[in-house]
Amino acid sequence: MEKEQLNFVVIGHVDHGKSTLIGRLLADTNSLPEGKLESVKAFCEKNSRVFEYAFLLDALKEEQAQGITIDAARCFFKTQKRDYMIIDAPGHTEFIKNMITGAAKADACFILIDAKEGIQKNSKRHGYIVSLLDIKQVVVIINKMDLVNYSKEVFDNIQKEYNEFLTNLGINAIRYIPVCARDGENILSLSKNMEWYKDLNVIEQIDDFKPKGKNIEKKFRFPIQDVYKFTEGDDERRILSGKVVSGTINAGDEVVFFPSNKKSIIKTIEIFPKNDIASIEAGFSCGFTLNDPLYIKSGEIMCKTKEQSFPQVSRRLKVNLFWMGEANLLIEKSYKIKIGTLETIAKVTEIINIVDSSELSNNIEKKTQINKYDVVQCVIETAKPISFDLVQDHHYTGRFVIIDNFEIAGCGIVTGSLSNENLAIDQYVKEREIKWDFGLISREDRAKRFGHKSKFILITGKKGTGKRELAIRLEKKLFESNYNSYYINVANLTDGLDVDLSDSIFDKEEFVRRMGELARLFTGCGIIFITALDDIDDYDLEKIKKLNMPYEILVVNIGENNYEKFSVNLNLQANPNINLATELILEELKKQEIILEYYL
Amino acid sequence: MDRIERLEAESIFILRDAYKYFKTKNLGMLWSIGKDSTVLLYLARKAFFGHIPFPLVHIDTHYKIPEMIEFRDKIALEWKLDMIYGENSEALQKKYTFPDQKVDRLTCCKYLKSDALKHTLSGEWQRYRLDHNLKKYIKDAKTDPFNGVIVGIRADEEGSRSKERCFSPRSENNEWNVGDQPPEVWQYFNTDFPKGCHIRIHPLLDWTELDIWEYIKKENIPVISLYFDQGQGKRYRSLGCYPCTTPINSISKNVDEIIEELKTGKLANIAERSGRAQDKEDGGGLENLRRDGYM
Numbered sequence: 035m036e037k038e039q040l041n042f043v044v045i046g047h048v049d050h051g052k053s054t055l056i057g058r059l060l061a062d063t064n065s066l067p068e069g070k071l072e073s074v075k076a077f078c079e080k081n082s083r084v085f086e087y088a089f090l091l092d093a094l095k096e097e098q099a100q101g102i103t104i105d106a107a108r109c110f111f112k113t114q115k116r117d118y119m120i121i122d123a124p125g126h127t128e129f130i131k132n133m134i135t136g137a138a139k140a141d142a143c144f145i146l147i148d149a150k151e152g153i154q155k156n157s158k159r160h161g162y163i164v165s166l167l168d169i170k171q172v173v174v175i176i177n178k179m180d181l182v183n184y185s186k187e188v189f190d191n192i193q194k195e196y197n198e199f200l201t202n203l204g205i206n207a208i209r210y211i212p213v214c215a216r217d218g219e220n221i222l223s224l225s226k227n228m229e230w231y232k233d234l235n236v237i238e239q240i241d242d243f244k245p246k247g248k249n250i251e252k253k254f255r256f257p258i259q260d261v262y263k264f265t266e267g268d269d270e271r272r273i274l275s276g277k278v279v280s281g282t283i284n285a286g287d288e289v290v291f292f293p294s295n296k297k298s299i300i301k302t303i304e305i306f307p308k309n310d311i312a313s314i315e316a317g318f319s320c321g322f323t324l325n326d327p328l329y330i331k332s333g334e335i336m337c338k339t340k341e342q343s344f345p346q347v348s349r350r351l352k353v354n355l356f357w358m359g360e361a362n363l364l365i366e367k368s369y370k371i372k373i374g375t376l377e378t379i380a381k382v383t384e385i386i387n388i389v390d391s392s393e394l395s396n397n398i399e400k401k402t403q404i405n406k407y408d409v410v411q412c413v414i415e416t417a418k419p420i421s422f423d424l425v426q427d428h429h430y431t432g433r434f435v436i437i438d439n440f441e442i443a444g445c446g447i448v449t450g451s452l453s454n455e456n457l458a459i460d461q462y463v464k465e466r467e468i469k470w471d472f473g474l475i476s477r478e479d480r481a482k483r484f485g486h487k488s489k490f491i492l493i494t495g496k497k498g499t500g501k502r503e504l505a506i507r508l509e510k511k512l513f514e515s516n517y518n519s520y521y522i523n524v525a526n527l528t529d530g531l532d533v534d535l536s537d538s539i540f541d542k543e544e545f546v547r548r549m550g551e552l553a554r555l556f557t558g559c560g561i562i563f564i565t566a567l568d569d570i571d572d573y574d575l576e577k578i579k580k581l582n583m584p585y586e587i588l589v590v591n592i593g594e595n596n597y598e599k600f601s602v603n604l605n606l607q608a609n610p611n612i613n614l615a616t617e618l619i620l621e622e623l624k625k626q627e628i629i630l631e632y633y634l
Numbered sequence: 635m636d637r638i639e640r641l642e643a644e645s646i647f648i649l650r651d652a653y654k655y656f657k658t659k660n661l662g663m664l665w666s667i668g669k670d671s672t673v674l675l676y677l678a679r680k681a682f683f684g685h686i687p688f689p690l691v692h693i694d695t696h697y698k699i700p701e702m703i704e705f706r707d708k709i710a711l712e713w714k715l716d717m718i719y720g721e722n723s724e725a726l727q728k729k730y731t732f733p734d735q736k737v738d739r740l741t742c743c744k745y746l747k748s749d750a751l752k753h754t755l756s757g758e759w760q761r762y763r764l765d766h767n768l769k770k771y772i773k774d775a776k777t778d779p780f781n782g783v784i785v786g787i788r789a790d791e792e793g794s795r796s797k798e799r800c801f802s803p804r805s806e807n808n809e810w811n812v813g814d815q816p817p818e819v820w821q822y823f824n825t826d827f828p829k830g831c832h833i834r835i836h837p838l839l840d841w842t843e844l845d846i847w848e849y850i851k852k853e854n855i856p857v858i859s860l861y862f863d864q865g866q867g868k869r870y871r872s873l874g875c876y877p878c879t880t881p882i883n884s885i886s887k888n889v890d891e892i893i894e895e896l897k898t899g900k901l902a903n904i905a906e907r908s909g910r911a912q913d914k915e916d917g918g919g920l921e922n923l924r925r926d927g928y929m
């Protein structure tokens with residue numbers, strides 16, 4: 035009989051008795067290697083130390099030397115019912131990263147509280163973390179009942195206080211168990227010293243945990259992990275790969291992708307080395323080929339059209355966030371985030387509420403950073419619209435991490451999708467223009483002197499479509515007609531202004547920002563500024579347009595027009611006739627009254 | 635979906651993330667020819683739909699049991715693997731080895747495995763690459779370092795391995811800071827790293843020895859015959875160099891019998907690597923070797 039292993043984690047403030055509890059569970063269920071218990075006992079005797087069940091866990095020399103559990107080490111044990119993996123999450127604040135790592139894998143969790151010491155700041159923090167990690171089954175163990183004379187009153191008081199706290203976080207603890215871990219009371223059998231407690235003991239509780247649901251009943255979600263086209267051996271397949279995180283799907287089903295909104299039909303389901311797979315369900319890593327040769331990117335979410343259950347698409351997310359980075363998280367600073375299978379750029383634009391903080395003053399107004407171990411409710415804004423779910427709908431696509439200094443430094447869950455109004459960039463541009471020192475010469479003064487208004491002409495299109503040729507000829511034509519035109523090839527920025535940028539998504543974002551700011555500077559001087567860009571999408575264009583404001587942009591696209599949201603001003607064939615193309619652009623400039631007819 | 639299927643799905647997910655983030659940064663996979671890394675190799679074929687889009691790296695100590703090398707090359711040709719091996723030619727030449735009685739077992743491991751691995755990955759020492767037309771190894775002209783290395787270790791093998799992350803950064807000197815590792819949360823791994831650092835990727839951490847054998851059975855994965863009793867009542871449970879590896883007493887002749895043997899708990903109280911003499915030299919030896927880059 036196949037028994038699926040269940041993972042649970044034990045979380046608690048340091049010295050509240052985690053290791054003792056785990057040592058006891060291992061010893062009492064005969065899960066220790068033969069002779070282990072005896073040898074540890076003998077070791078203690080020889081070194082005149084009192085034997086501790088906690089010693090059993092010290093797998094590493096180093097740990098024994100330090101006397102603290104340094105990582106979410108795993109131990110295994112089994113009961114009649116099934117196999118278990120215990121994740122021992124260290125309680126020391128310094129090791130919170132390890133605790134998070136361990137606890138994120140758990141199906142269920144025990145929060146341990148010392149009856150004598152009561153609820154510590156850390157016990158609360160552990161509650162916040164459990165709610166952020168979205169662990170559904172929570173049981174609270176009140177340990178060291180021997181130190182409070184097995185008093186029901188003490189137990190009840192702690193239960194009452196802590197339960198109120200957990201309820202506020204949306205956690206419904208399954209039950210509270212009073213134990214004395216050291217003496218094994220209420221672990222494997224009920225304790226004589228606490229006859230007032232008649233509910234499940236710890237082992238019974240463990241057997242009572244439910245394994246994680248398989249999500250098959252839920253609506254279908256397939257976040258695209260990667261897209262493969264291996265050519266070796268004449269392989270023609272273009273495979274969308276990933277893991278089915280919920281629901282089921284059949285070959286022949288119609289699918290739709292988010293945020294791109296593209297549609298197609300599943301041609302084949304791919305699992306090496308099988309052929310002809312008719313359907314696949316949640317939990318499996320597989321691949322799909324489509325009837326149409328769509329350009330789908332990693333990070334998109336594939337859904338079934340007929341289910342009509344689609345993810346959110348937005349640029350603004352309301353989230354709960356736990357920060358554990360060495361450096362504080364700065365509001366308005368761009369960070370790399372991962373959500374679902376997408377990696378993108380985002381920033382926190384607003385703190386809504388500080389849930390837990392090590393700082394004394396909780397003044398949200400003045401808060402411009404999120405400190406280490408803060409739990410906050412905030413708004414995250416991504417550089418481009420992304421697709422995601424609310425955590426209560428689909429947890430896989432409803433939780434995210436933030437990366438800083440090469441490490442996962444924050445994690446959180448999405449609780450809301452906000453409208454795209456009030457985007458940070460609009461706010462920024464507005465403020466920038468208010469603060470701008472315009473000197474004594476107005477925009478109109480310049481236009482009058484130059485005989486034309488300023489404009490940013492951006493030529494887009496794939497590589498090799500004749501963008502540069504058009505740009506330089508246009509510059510010359512304008513110049514010869516007495517207009518102040520200036521062309522910049524972006525390649526010239528690479529070694530200068532943009533020398534610090536690499537090809538990471540992060541730097542691409544920064545490149546776009548600088549382009550927009552640069553355009554604002556040139557258009558501000560009153561000239562017609564011309565440049566050409568390839569590999570630029572709807573949202574980049576939108577961003578550049580906004581950053582160039584209050585001045586105007588004119589976008590000329592050459593070749594295939596892939597812009598769905600951004601409407602370009604002119605669309606020309608690839609490698610256009612240059613004279614004709616410059617004429618068309620001049621026409622457009624006249625139409626917009628950038629240059630005036632009679633000046634020509 | 636049973637346990638094995640779940641483990642398979644997770645390992646494939648990790649392999650694909652490794653490829654996603656490291657394909658442009660020189661990714662390679664270590665293949666020791668043993669059962670674990672052979673399962674890993676098979677999982678990679680699954681992850682990439684029959685292809686393996688990165689090279690396999692083997693460290694040849696030249697004291698490997700000869701069948702292992704035969705097996706390696708047979709599979710490499712059959713599965714069209716981009717196969718590379720490296721070695722510590724200087725130590726071998728000067729006979730700084732345990733079998734030559736010049737150094738102790740642990741030092742020998744350090745020279746022939748850790749050092750060879752480190753310098754093969756960094757590209758400082760000569761690598762040999764399998765030429766599929768000539769069917770033999772030729773000197774590899776490429777010397778760029780591997781920045782991502784996929785390794786088939788399991789958490790249940792011994793203490794220090796249970797502290798590993800799926801994506802684990804190693805500093806320039808191959809150092810591993812056990813106490814201060816970045817967190818791994820949910821399906822997210824640490825895939826960014828500073829220059830000079832490289833990443834070890836561990837898709838098999840959650841597998842047990844029994845899982846490995848059950849998967850070998852389910853998918854009919856070829857493994858080397860040394861794992862089976864050939865009639866002498868002995869078989870290898872873990873493979874290494876012949877001077878330091880001894881078979882265990884067991885009469886399991888095939889995969890089914892090994893699964894039975896593991897399930898009934900006959901081996902429950904014997905460590906899996908008990909046939910590996912270097913582990914015994916010193917209690918914390920393996921952890922020290924791991925910090926130095928030994929897998």
Ligand SMILES: Nc1nc2c(ncn2[C@@H]2O[C@H](COP(=O)(O)OP(=O)(O)O)[C@@H](O)[C@H]2O)c(=O)[nH]1
Pocket residue numbers: 046047048049050051052053054055086088125177178179180181213214215216217
């Ligand atoms: N009196 C009493 N002491 C306990 C009990 N459980 C654990 N301890 C002691 O509390 C101390 C800390 O326990 P340990 O398990 O190491 O705590 P951890 O830091 O949470 O792993 C040790 O000295 C234990 O002996 C208990 O039920 N009663």
